[in-house]
Amino acid sequence: MIDGVTIVTGNDGKAREYATLLGIPVATATVDLLEVQSLDVAAVAAGKAEDAYAKLGRPVIVDDTGLALPAWHGLPGALVSWFLSTVGPQGLLDMATILTDRRAIATTALGYADADGVRVVTGTLHGTLATQVRGDNGIGDDSIFVPTGTGQTLAQMPRWFERFMAAESSAVSVEEFEAQLVPGLLQTPEYARAVLRAANTSLDDDEIDRRVAVRMERQARLAGDEPLALWVVLDESVLYRHVGGAEVTRAQLHHLTQRAAQPNVTVQVLPYALGAYAAFGHPFTIMTFPAPPGGEVVHMDQLHSGLYLERESDLRRYKLAMNRLRAAALDPEQSRNLIVKAVEDLG
Template identity: 40%
Template sequence: MASELRRLRTAADLTREEVTERTGINGATLYRLETARARPQARTLKALLDLYDVDGQQRGELAALLKESNERGWLHTFEPELPDQYAAYISFEQEGRRLLNFESLFVPGLLQTEDYARAVIRGTLPMASRDEVDGRLEARMQRQALLVKDEPPHLWAVIDEAVLHRHVGGGKVMRAQLQRLHDAADQPNVTLQVVPFVGGAHPGMHGSFIIMQFERGNADIVYLESMTNDLFLESETDIKRYNLVFEHLRAVSSSPAATRALVAAVLAQELK
């Protein structure tokens, strides 16, 4: 629902401010609807569809979509423990057709083992309670079902070589994680590449990011995670910039076959 509302507004060539002026819908409310932080009430949806000139079959489909969006999925169980932005990100991730993920420090969340994920959450959130850690961990493990569902999205993950050498959780945990990465590289809907140390400086050194690409007609979203405030970038300029950065990262990375060999080599060294 969120991505469809954004697509319709974009197709109507309207800014959020213009929608607010013409419908009276609060700007903050509109932002929450378009970032999956809230579900529209029926009258709000009607006002938006009237403004966007949506009628006929498409209107009926969106009404049905609203009904479906009000049904609670697995994510609802974890929402009290998850920040709004992260919960919104998971919602978008579930709808993506291609996920372009660059990570400079961690194994991508969709490819983490449970022990590695637990060590990451505990290490990066030292003030989190046990319940918070457990909630985030279970949500992360649930997310991974995305890659094995019928018609799964394609995950293209590029990681800095440093990710392979940082001992998150200790040697035993890291060995299992390296094996998981090696196995994941064989999945037909997963492409894994490593930016090698010998490549020197690269555009990903500014930080990790994820580009979520949806069905045709729905605009991409860039997600940036930080210590204080996660961000969604939606402007055409930002989307183009991050897609270009990802293309550069793919170009300077080892090939998928060479990456798989590198992961195997690091794993072999860890087993000695």
């Protein structure tokens, strides 16, 4: 872990966010940077980070965002800020009125540069262009971008959920302890639908379907050239809780064994015989981000929100708890056998 970093921004709030996320001092600097001529957000972030390090002579972070429309062959891409400052969000939508293909890909790139060179980390969300500007809880293109399955622009979403999606999309590993349910990254659509319907009785079928689609979209991180590393520890009771009925539960457990067979996915089960154990009754998730600059965050679901813990003392406690859970749980092969037995017990 590096001792400190400078972020090129005039926004002190952004520096505070990075400081709490990374757990290191983060300074700010305002620097006139090279204008990189590219629609590729990662290339822009890399070029600017390299230029910032050359001018400041210390480890730096530069972030950039882009919005690519396949129907416009990737435009506006990294030029989205210029588009928005020139014509505004509604003006951009007006230009896209005739589009029948309204797919959009939102990308955030973080460029880090030091004496060893430049590294870029990107996170992407797939979605569509809205038909009108909606919401006031965001900046940039947040009010015109609708992530797949949500039915809402980023500017209409609670900040905690937008932050969760952004964090998960850029994490390199996720460690999760769950005492009641199969985690969202491992759920089948039918299981997810049953969970969402039970937890949100006021939602109509269309909204449930949208939320299921978001959950399935998140699972794309488990595949690809650089898949997310996922390590899940489950209480045995998760295997025997009939969510959506016996058939849905049976299919979910079968899906769980298939996912656990992936080299980037590890599933362990805490058997009933253990009795009480570390973090008993308190599910949590630890997300780890690429180094440099690295960083970790603990996330805990609440009924209608999410709680984030980023202090070093909190991270130490939860990492210790996760290590104790992994040590107490059955090994992956024994856990798989227990899941298979649970399927057989369903008849």
